[in-house]
Amino acid sequence: MSETTTIRTTSGGKMIATMVLVASICGVLIVGAFEGTQDAIAENKRITLERAVFKVLPGAASVREYAATASGIQSLAGAAMPEGGVKFYAAYDQAGALKGIAAEAAGKGYADTVRVLYGYDTNCQCIIGIGVVSMRETPGIGDKIITDQAFLKNFEALDVRVNAEMTALANAVKVVKHGTKQNAWEIDAIAGATVTSKAVGRGINESAQKLLPKLFPHIGELKS
Amino acid sequence: MSLPNQANDAITFDTFMEGIWRQNPVFVMVLGMCPTLAVTVSAENAMSMGIATTFVLVSSCLLVSLIRNLVPKEVRIATYIVIIATFVTLVDYLIQAVSLKLYEALGAFIQLIVVNCIILGRAEAHASKNPPLKAVVNALGMGIGFTIGLFALGGTREILGAGKLFGMSLFGDQFQPWVVMVLPPGGFFVLGGWLLLFSLLRGRKEARAEA
Numbered sequence: 001m002s003e004t005t006t007i008r009t010t011s012g013g014k015m016i017a018t019m020v021l022v023a024s025i026c027g028v029l030i031v032g033a034f035e036g037t038q039d040a041i042a043e044n045k046r047i048t049l050e051r052a053v054f055k056v057l058p059g060a061a062s063v064r065e066y067a068a069t070a071s072g073i074q075s076l077a078g079a080a081m082p083e084g085g086v087k088f089y090a091a092y093d094q095a096g097a098l099k100g101i102a103a104e105a106a107g108k109g110y111a112d113t114v115r116v117l118y119g120y121d122t123n124c125q126c127i128i129g130i131g132v133v134s135m136r137e138t139p140g141i142g143d144k145i146i147t148d149q150a151f152l153k154n155f156e157a158l159d160v161r162v163n164a165e166m167t168a169l170a171n172a173v174k175v176v177k178h179g180t181k182q183n184a185w186e187i188d189a190i191a192g193a194t195v196t197s198k199a200v201g202r203g204i205n206e207s208a209q210k211l212l213p214k215l216f217p218h219i220g221e222l223k224s
Numbered sequence: 225m226s227l228p229n230q231a232n233d234a235i236t237f238d239t240f241m242e243g244i245w246r247q248n249p250v251f252v253m254v255l256g257m258c259p260t261l262a263v264t265v266s267a268e269n270a271m272s273m274g275i276a277t278t279f280v281l282v283s284s285c286l287l288v289s290l291i292r293n294l295v296p297k298e299v300r301i302a303t304y305i306v307i308i309a310t311f312v313t314l315v316d317y318l319i320q321a322v323s324l325k326l327y328e329a330l331g332a333f334i335q336l337i338v339v340n341c342i343i344l345g346r347a348e349a350h351a352s353k354n355p356p357l358k359a360v361v362n363a364l365g366m367g368i369g370f371t372i373g374l375f376a377l378g379g380t381r382e383i384l385g386a387g388k389l390f391g392m393s394l395f396g397d398q399f400q401p402w403v404v405m406v407l408p409p410g411g412f413f414v415l416g417g418w419l420l421l422f423s424l425l426r427g428r429k430e431a432r433a434e435a
Contacts, residue, residue, distance in 0.1 A: 010296035018295050022303050025287075026310035033314040040321035048324050134328060139385070140403040 053089050056119030056129040057100040060091035066222070068214040073221060086211045090222045091119075098122065098223045103211050104133065107203030112136040114145070114199040120160065120212070122219050126184070127158040127204065135196075142196035151190045151197065159184035160208045162216045169209055175201030235358050243366030249342045250373025251422045256342045259333045260374060261411035267390050269329050270378025271371065276319065276334060278367025280311040281343050282360055285351035289359035292352045304347045305338070312337045342370060373418075380414050381405045 065076035067085035088103040101120040115133040171185040181188035189197035351359040385405030
């Protein structure tokens with residue numbers, strides 16, 4: 001400090017008053033923005049979900065959220081997630097008939113968790129389509145799981161039958177080396193993108209093992 | 225800022241152009257490198273990030289300038305951060321309301337606008353010393369300069385790394401994408417290229433001024 005400048009100190013009261021004033025203005029702005037946008041955000045989330053479900057279950061026209069628990073299934077519309085429940089989506093066609101089930105699967109990929117949504121057909125007890133929800137895999141390598149037609153062919157009728165005791169899948173979903181697929185429950189990996197392919201396979205296996213044995217015995221309840 | 229302590233409230237063309245050219249945040253000041261390198265994998269992401277930052281910059285500079293005579297200097301940084309954080313929260317909600325896809329693409333970098341040094345720097349160095357209109361004009365210039373910088377990177381990276389611009393294919397099926405350009409190292413390559421270009425231009429201008 002040079003001698004010509006006088007040191008001015010501000011009283012604590014003024015500092016607090018300023019901060020309170022600024023914080024109040026900011027609080028009002030944030031609440032206003034939240035109130036103003038929350039409907040649009042909820043609508044956006046719903047549309048995003050519907051689009052993802054319709055993609056894996058072609059022909060579906062509406063989606064309802066459910067949870068499968070050890071004791072049965074219950075609707076999630078306006079209800080909280082029950083303990084130990086597994087979330088899934090039931091998709092219906094124009095006429096209101098059950099078109100299929102969609103659920104989310106997640107597996108550790110090369111860069112980050114790969115999250116996919118898979119469509120399950122109750123008649124053939126198989127997975128009939130997948131869609132990537134989020135991933136950060138290497139562009140040009142890992143992201144082939146979105147575009148590689150040969151890989152996507154794996155999910156046209158991937159066998160996920162539940163065993164007779166209703167405890168697990170009859171055959172665990174397995175990712176095999178490129179070109180060695182023999183059974184309907186195996187996934188042929190993409191050459192050069194094995195880690196990402198395995199992430200998808202492991203995620204689907206984990207999710208289906210958890211969901212389908214709980215869901216399958218009650219599937220009739222969804223058909224109304 | 226030539227004479228920072230002089231009361232000079234006149235809004236000149238330079239008040240606006242400062243951020244776009246002479247003090248461009250990306251190419252001259254090399255500020256805000258975290259979003260600059262991270263989100264510029266496509267032109268769309270870059271533009272959205274630039275617009276979001278511009279909005280936060282302009283609104284927080286306006287508010288900071290309006291209350292500039294009220295705020296005691298001891299608590300000014302805390303006050304600025306609260307104001308900036310408020311507008312970032314606003315942008316966060318707005319982007320979610322506009323597009324969830326965009327929100328996921330930009331990820332944590334929207335929230336990180338709070339600590340973008342361009343914004344705090346403008347609030348401290350310019351808005352807190354100038355009347356509202358001048359502060360807004362200057363902030364708008366800075367914001368546009370930042371957006372141009374991001375777009376220059378995002379556009380180049382998308383063209384080289386994916387053969388597209390704003391998602392539209394430019395070269396047809398024959399194009400083999402230069403994938404590394406959309407990976408993190410590509411951000412440094414492209415930024416380095418642009419900085420080289422700008423320093424060449426500056427060097428040439430100085431040489432001409434001397435001659």
